[in-house]
Amino acid sequence: xxxxxxxxxxxxxxxxxxxxxxxxxxxxxxxxxxxxxxxxxxxxxxxxxxxxxxxxxxxxxxxxxxxxxxxxxxxxxxxxxxxxxxxxxxxxxxxxxxxxxxxxxxxxxxxxxxxxxxxxxxxxxxxxxxxxxxxxxxxxxxxxxxxxxxxxxxxxxxxxxxxxxxxxxxxxxxxxxxxxxxxxxxxxxxxxxxxxxxxxxxxxxxxxxxxxxxxxxxxxxxxxxxxxxxxxxxxxxxxxxxxxxxxxxxxxxxxxxxxxxxxxxxxxxxxxxxxxxxxxxxxxxxxxxxxxxxxxxxxxxxxxxxxxxxxxxxxxxxxxxxxxxxxxxxxxxxxxxxxxxxxxxxxxxxxxxxxxxxxxxxxxxxxxxxxxxxxxxxxxxxxxxxxxxxxxxxxxxxxx
Amino acid sequence: xxxxxxxxxxxxxxxxxxxxxxxxxxxxxxxxxxxxxxxxxxxxxxxxxxxxxxxxxxxxxxxxxxxxxxxxxxxxxxxxxxxxxxxxxxxxxxxxxxxxxxxxxxxxxxxxxxxxxxxxxxxxxxxxxxxxxxxxxxxxxxxxxxxxxxxxxxxxxxxxxxxxxxxxxxxxxxxxxxxxxxxxxxxxxxxxxxxxxxxxxxxxxxxxxxxxxxxxxxxxxxxxxxxxxxxxxxxxxxxxxxxxxxxxxxxxxxxxxxxxxxxxxxxxxxxxxxxxxxxxxxxxxxxxxxxxxxxxxxxxxxxxxxxxxxxxxxxxxxxxxxxxxxxxxxxxxxxxxxxxxxxxxxxxxxxxxxxxxxxxxxxxxxxxxxxxxxxxxxxxxxxxxxxxxxxxxxxxxxxx
DNA sequence: CAAGTAAGTAAATAGCTTGAACTTACACGC
DNA sequence: GCGTGTAAGTTCAAGCTATTTACTTACTTG
Numbered sequence: 063x064x065x066x067x068x069x070x071x072x073x074x075x076x077x078x079x080x081x082x083x084x085x086x087x088x089x090x091x092x093x094x095x096x097x098x099x100x101x102x103x104x105x106x107x108x109x110x111x112x113x114x115x116x117x118x119x120x121x122x123x124x125x126x127x128x129x130x131x132x133x134x135x136x137x138x139x140x141x142x143x144x145x146x147x148x149x150x151x152x153x154x155x156x157x158x159x160x161x162x163x164x165x166x167x168x169x170x171x172x173x174x175x176x177x178x179x180x181x182x183x184x185x186x187x188x189x190x191x192x193x194x195x196x197x198x199x200x201x202x203x204x205x206x207x208x209x210x211x212x213x214x215x216x217x218x219x220x221x222x223x224x225x226x227x228x229x230x231x232x233x234x235x236x237x238x239x240x241x242x243x244x245x246x247x248x249x250x251x252x253x254x255x256x257x258x259x260x261x262x263x264x265x266x267x268x269x270x271x272x273x274x275x276x277x278x279x280x281x282x283x284x285x286x287x288x289x290x291x292x293x294x295x296x297x298x299x300x301x302x303x304x305x306x307x308x309x310x311x312x313x314x315x316x317x318x319x320x321x322x323x324x325x326x327x328x329x330x331x332x333x334x335x336x337x338x339x340x341x342x343x344x345x346x347x348x349x350x351x352x353x354x355x356x357x358x359x360x361x362x363x364x365x366x367x368x369x370x371x372x373x374x375x376x377x378x379x380x381x382x383x384x385x386x387x388x389x390x391x392x393x394x395x396x397x398x399x400x401x402x403x404x405x406x407x408x409x410x411x412x413x414x415x416x417x418x419x420x421x422x423x424x425x426x427x428x429x430x431x432x433x434x435x436x437x438x439x440x441x442x443x444x445x446x447x448x449x450x451x452x453x454x455x456x457x458x459x460x461x462x
Numbered sequence: 463x464x465x466x467x468x469x470x471x472x473x474x475x476x477x478x479x480x481x482x483x484x485x486x487x488x489x490x491x492x493x494x495x496x497x498x499x500x501x502x503x504x505x506x507x508x509x510x511x512x513x514x515x516x517x518x519x520x521x522x523x524x525x526x527x528x529x530x531x532x533x534x535x536x537x538x539x540x541x542x543x544x545x546x547x548x549x550x551x552x553x554x555x556x557x558x559x560x561x562x563x564x565x566x567x568x569x570x571x572x573x574x575x576x577x578x579x580x581x582x583x584x585x586x587x588x589x590x591x592x593x594x595x596x597x598x599x600x601x602x603x604x605x606x607x608x609x610x611x612x613x614x615x616x617x618x619x620x621x622x623x624x625x626x627x628x629x630x631x632x633x634x635x636x637x638x639x640x641x642x643x644x645x646x647x648x649x650x651x652x653x654x655x656x657x658x659x660x661x662x663x664x665x666x667x668x669x670x671x672x673x674x675x676x677x678x679x680x681x682x683x684x685x686x687x688x689x690x691x692x693x694x695x696x697x698x699x700x701x702x703x704x705x706x707x708x709x710x711x712x713x714x715x716x717x718x719x720x721x722x723x724x725x726x727x728x729x730x731x732x733x734x735x736x737x738x739x740x741x742x743x744x745x746x747x748x749x750x751x752x753x754x755x756x757x758x759x760x761x762x763x764x765x766x767x768x769x770x771x772x773x774x775x776x777x778x779x780x781x782x783x784x785x786x787x788x789x790x791x792x793x794x795x796x797x798x799x800x801x802x803x804x805x806x807x808x809x810x811x812x813x814x815x816x817x818x819x820x821x822x823x824x825x826x827x828x829x830x831x832x833x834x835x836x837x838x839x840x841x842x843x844x845x846x847x848x849x850x851x852x853x854x855x856x857x858x859x860x861x862x
Numbered sequence: 863c864a865a866g867t868a869a870g871t872a873a874a875t876a877g878c879t880t881g882a883a884c885t886t887a888c889a890c891g892c
Numbered sequence: 893g894c895g896t897g898t899a900a901g902t903t904c905a906a907g908c909t910a911t912t913t914a915c916t917t918a919c920t921t922g
Contacts, residue, residue: 105472106473137898137901220823280704307792330784388714423716511910512870
């Protein structure tokens with residue numbers, strides 16, 4: 063269960079037709095307002111092919127026609143946009159501290175959302191509750207009249223790359239859970255794509271896929287919360303999300319930053335998470351599990367030991383970012399997760415370290431764009447919805 | 463200049479035809495001995511399409527027919543193989559200590575090779591010498607009667623992902639070199655693909671692309687020599703080699719393993735290369751630049767300080783491997799480079815650390831295959847040749 | 863030796879993109 | 893206000909590719 067679409071080795075005429083439809087849709091998605099003529103130029107197709115392709119996408123509710131462009135001497139072209147009123151994707155995140163749900167339009171706009179706190183419990187109970195909330199969201203006023211493309215679920219742990227199994231979620235206490243199998247029976251009628259993925263990977267995918275205009279070649283999302291994870295997306299036309307052999311790609315919280323350092327819950331020594339993570343900050347400052355970490359720390363940011371702890375964690379985070387820079391060198395880095403809300407005491411040392419050291423090797427002045435997401439509440443859920451959309455556009459669906 | 467082929471967003475009938483030819487060729491390449499019927503099943507094409515496709519590939523010298531398969535009740539199928547006698551690719555590596563060249567058949571067999579030592583000099587002189595050697599290789603008895611698909615060059619530094627520029631080769635003292643532009647004028651007649659890439663990436667690509675039978679989903683090659691670099695390849699049908707925004711993907715020698723540690727030549731502190739690399743071992747043991755590192759160390763392996771130095775370097779190497787495991791989690795790790803020749807004193811601690819700690823997080827017993835290449839003299843050059851082949855098969859060539 | 867089975871080939875058919883001609887729609891100059 | 897120029901978008905016959913169906917080939921089994 064993933065977003066690595068069958069690289070369709072070969073195909074027939076129907077396959078070619080679908081490929082061209084996908085290409086047209088992707089072009090308009092990435093560059094809203096394109097005319098048929100623009101598409102023909104960019105996709106290397108003839109006007110005729112684009113014309114019929116666009117017509118069928120209009121009929122099926124994927125695209126809508128907009129205003130006329132300004133003429134540049136001849137007949138003005140008609141702008142094309144995503145039809146943002148016909149389809150909807152549902153996305154959800156099962157986090158350590160609660161459930162987050164969104165209903166998304168094709169362009170990534172959040173039509174409706176829901177967030178509730180939840181103490182970690184069994185997969186079955188969680189699935190039941192999530193199903194209930196999904197049903198509510200699906201019947202919300204702005205959602206219920208749309209065709210639903212599917213449901214994506216983001217989970218806090220590594221996913222098997224070959225089958226939809228959550229291998230481990232240390233902070234939920236789950237292991238080898240086929241979460242979709244618990245969820246689907248609650249939706250006997252809802253057709254469409256069902257998928258699940260790691261939360262950092264879903265978030266990375268969403269941040270990449272819903273981008274319009276200048277799209278980066280690759281993007282890494284770093285999720286800093288109870289644990290630290292990352293996801294990398296790459297490849298413009300057919301975005302690829304690496305999972306790795308065991309789904310461990312992006313488990314950067316368990317890269318070693320301090321050989322011989324403190325013991326991590328995984329059993330290794332000196333993991334990044336022993337230096338920067340929700341749990342290590344709790345441990346350093348003696349904050350109990352049942353207290354909200356961010357809420358209890360925000361009033362205490364002036365305390366000296368809090369400042370010191372966060373500065374050290376921030377330096378480790380900066381090192382982690384630099385190591386990603388020298389391992390995957392993404393075109394854009396995005397930093398999210400609940401720890402971001404701790405603000406400057408944590409982030410300033412991290413960003414300062416990264417900015418000061420990223421160009422040492424090449425000696426250039428080009429800075430890798432690094433974006434900090436202040437409120438990442440719904441980022442992973444929205445990313446899971448993006449994965450649903452991508453699986454429909456690039457996958458074997460006959461909706462296109 | 464790279465191996466990220468235009469993801470041909472869309473296409474016409476001719477494009478589809480070419481796609482199917484490529485798919486057939488790739489299938490036979492990966493699984494020699496396949497029959498037309500097998501191909502039809504695996505590529506989801508009809509017998510008729512496969513028949514005409516195979517015929518055209520036979521005519522063009524890509525495939526050859528082999529023996530009849532054993533019948534399973536009906537007419538036996540005829541085995542298909544790569545025609546390993548018609549084409550040739552040239553690959554070269556410009557290393558810190560010399561030039562390595564190979565001529566490769568389609569299956570990756572080295573038909574002829576050449577290795578010579580060379581003290582670092584200017585790009586122009588190097589290109590002139592390499593051109594001379596390439597000419598010799600091209601006119602070697604087993605090579606000259608074949609059609610040459612092109613030339614690939616592997617270089618010891620990061621390559622710009624958008625244009626064929628070697629941005630930096632610290633150990634050669636080069637910066638921003640358009641090496642192909644120095645090389646091509648020496649070959650007024652030789653048509654075909656010309657490309658250059660980082661040596662670890664070329665090596666990774668070759669190890670992945672020439673594999674037959676069970677092909678891993680992804681592969682990381684770690685090149686341990688004067689510096690430390692890596693390359694990752696992913697995606698079975700259309701192998702993708704990530705370079706990153708600035709070509710820094712795989713510069714794992716400059717990931718920080720020891721915050722606040724020794725200064726690296728890049729200006730940062732605690733880079734992996736300060737702990738494990740040709741130059742850091744030289745520095746630790748006082749071996750001069752003009753001595754061959756491996757040759758001078760092999761007789762001294764019993765010395766206590768040598769053992770200690772190599773053990774510490776080995777532990778750092780093990781950490782590096784573990785960090786790759788938790789960042790990219792490749793299906794297979796391959797370790798090459800000149801330092802491998804130092805053998806057990808360096809490798810044992812590295813492999814032991816990696817094996818002991820790779821499964822802590824998931825708690826499984828599945829071991830990631832880790833292959834050590836004893837003699838990696840021609841690995842990168844052969845990989846560059848593989849990239850030439852891939853660019854012909856997947857690129858816009860009309861040879862297929 | 864006949865029947866059965868599966869691989870591979872040949873010819874007619876269906877479906878997609880193309881190319882060229884055509885229509886539409888605006889801008890510009892007089 | 894009108895004619896000309898330019899470019900967007902549409903229409904339809906033509907060309908090309910994969911498929912479908914029927915057929916031939918070639919070996920195994922009873």
